[in-house]
Amino acid sequence: MCGIIGYAGHKSAANVVVAGLKRLEYRGYDSAGIALLNGGGSLLTVKTPGKVTELEAELGAMLAEKTEAGKSGLAIGHTRWATHGEPTQLNAHPHLSPNGNFAIAHNGIIENYLAIRDRLISKGHEFRSETDSETIAHLIEEAYEGDLQAAVVTALKQLEGTYGVIVISAMHPDTLVAARSGSPIAIGIGDGETLIASDVSALISHTKRVVYLDDGDVVTVTPDNFDIVSLKDVPVTRGATEIDWDIEEIEKGGFEHFMLKEIYEQPAALTNALRGRLVHKDQTTKLSGMQMGPADLAHIDRFIIAACGTSLYAGMVGKYYLEDFASIPTDVLQAAEFRDRNPIIQRDSCMLAISQSGETADTLAALREAIRKGATVMGLCNVVGSTIAREAGRGVYLHAGPEIGVASTKSFTCQVAVLAMMSVLLGRTRRLSAEAASRMIAELARLPELAQAVIDQEPSILSIAEKYAHCEHAFFIGRGYMYPAVLEGALKLKEISYIHAEGYHAAELKHGPIALLNEDIPVIVAVPESAGKAKTIGNMQECRARKSPVIAIATEGDTDIAAHCDDLITVPRCQEFLAPIPVVIAEQLFAYHVARLRGCEIDQPKNLAKSVTVE
Ligand code: G6P
Numbered sequence: 001m002c003g004i005i006g007y008a009g010h011k012s013a014a015n016v017v018v019a020g021l022k023r024l025e026y027r028g029y030d031s032a033g034i035a036l037l038n039g040g041g042s043l044l045t046v047k048t049p050g051k052v053t054e055l056e057a058e059l060g061a062m063l064a065e066k067t068e069a070g071k072s073g074l075a076i077g078h079t080r081w082a083t084h085g086e087p088t089q090l091n092a093h094p095h096l097s098p099n100g101n102f103a104i105a106h107n108g109i110i111e112n113y114l115a116i117r118d119r120l121i122s123k124g125h126e127f128r129s130e131t132d133s134e135t136i137a138h139l140i141e142e143a144y145e146g147d148l149q150a151a152v153v154t155a156l157k158q159l160e161g162t163y164g165v166i167v168i169s170a171m172h173p174d175t176l177v178a179a180r181s182g183s184p185i186a187i188g189i190g191d192g193e194t195l196i197a198s199d200v201s202a203l204i205s206h207t208k209r210v211v212y213l214d215d216g217d218v219v220t221v222t223p224d225n226f227d228i229v230s231l232k233d234v235p236v237t238r239g240a241t242e243i244d245w246d247i248e249e250i251e252k253g254g255f256e257h258f259m260l261k262e263i264y265e266q267p268a269a270l271t272n273a274l275r276g277r278l279v280h281k282d283q284t285t286k287l288s289g290m291q292m293g294p295a296d297l298a299h300i301d302r303f304i305i306a307a308c309g310t311s312l313y314a315g316m317v318g319k320y321y322l323e324d325f326a327s328i329p330t331d332v333l334q335a336a337e338f339r340d341r342n343p344i345i346q347r348d349s350c351m352l353a354i355s356q357s358g359e360t361a362d363t364l365a366a367l368r369e370a371i372r373k374g375a376t377v378m379g380l381c382n383v384v385g386s387t388i389a390r391e392a393g394r395g396v397y398l399h400a401g402p403e404i405g406v407a408s409t410k411s412f413t414c415q416v417a418v419l420a421m422m423s424v425l426l427g428r429t430r431r432l433s434a435e436a437a438s439r440m441i442a443e444l445a446r447l448p449e450l451a452q453a454v455i456d457q458e459p460s461i462l463s464i465a466e467k468y469a470h471c472e473h474a475f476f477i478g479r480g481y482m483y484p485a486v487l488e489g490a491l492k493l494k495e496i497s498y499i500h501a502e503g504y505h506a507a508e509l510k511h512g513p514i515a516l517l518n519e520d521i522p523v524i525v526a527v528p529e530s531a532g533k534a535k536t537i538g539n540m541q542e543c544r545a546r547k548s549p550v551i552a553i554a555t556e557g558d559t560d561i562a563a564h565c566d567d568l569i570t571v572p573r574c575q576e577f578l579a580p581i582p583v584v585i586a587e588q589l590f591a592y593h594v595a596r597l598r599g600c601e602i603d604q605p606k607n608l609a610k611s612v613t614v615e
Pocket of ligand 1: 309360408
């Protein structure tokens, strides 16, 4: 989703900001822009619909004439994911105030912008864009009396909604002001340079020392300093964090796409997610971030999982684990639904917010609602220091490493692994026997090897993808642990290949969707060794009777399946509860190759965003 970057320092700010915007591309966007200081005390903006490379070309042409601006050490940039108004040049950020002295870039949504706009128009203001964000630039200009930070604070106090905002002014050639309310902002502290970004991936090539703003913080930044105050003008101290991953981890490393790289990283990501957490000798797991001893764990009598997208499907697998192994009733809710339904939270309920990014607006809102209702809350996040992780205060990090491809891959498999470990831990405070836990732990330790075995099948998955890449519709079916796995498989395919794909419980197919089947609509059936296998084979026959080609994902060496399918993808033999991991990796590779063969933009699919920060 929208991304912000700002720079104050001794380098060419234009270059730093364009490079930062490229790092933010993975979030998903449809226009981009930059504002920088022009030599003679004025601001200059360049904005384009489309990709950052188009912005870079236009900026390059402009700077060839305006060489002073090219030397400027102050600039802000933005990638916009359209909400209010189409992705046009005029609607792209940064937005200038009417007199051109202030430029702002904004993430989030200003809910009362129409009222503010009407008031300003009645005072003679003219607006250039259709965006809610432009009002912020107008308000700052209106409030300015020589103190930039004070003007920003006055403007922000009039806003309702969410913002991560960054401001520069022609009158303050070495200053950036930024603020946060609901949309993340981090400060990167360098040597004689300070950066601000909505996402640390844009900072990491300059510095690993980062300070995160909290909601209500306003920061004023110069190349050598930063000062944080609250909206009430009270000084605020926030500690710095050292980022513990490297720039190489967010580069493609020879892979054609981040998505493929991240699929291939799964054995290593799973190793990291499991590291130090499987305690073989005590037949349990250790998840210190949950900050709960056995007595606290034993008190939890219900879980409510709230999440979106891929994280929601991982949560569905988690429900099965918590119920099957820890005997704890668990509800899984789409995060927006959790909040809209005004959920019943009982005293010993625990709410688990699952989010790779830790920034998804609906999941964050659900978490806050659960906190308000007095629930014990936990976060299951990948991004360290993300808002959900911080506000939950306790939980488990995935340690999957940075995930850049919009379509989530290694986060799903690590989420499932962590949920399995949670169910062992909770199960051991209940009726999960030491022997059963021991078997689960031994199987969890095999996960990296299981993941690698599926990745090794890539050539055969590619040849199956070649057969079906032309199709416009597909169904995915499965039952039991394979039900969430097929929902995720269908999501992966539609996200990146734009094929209409639907996941169904295998038994549900005959209650409607079967009416659509024909020879042009393949059905991908997840049918590894499991209690429900025989029934799913029956469903495969139903599909073939309607001429649909059937692609089975089945256990290696299983001789029952080949006769009932047109194509076969095999996954290694494992205990049933862990089969979602190899099966989903096979689905990821299938979706990836179908999308690649169709010439799709895999890492940044149209209309999608990596981190959805609007509700
Ligand atoms: C977006 C992404 C999905 C992701 C979902 C939830 O829609 O495109 O891939 O699953 O957000 O993201 P989260 O960061 O909360 O897991």
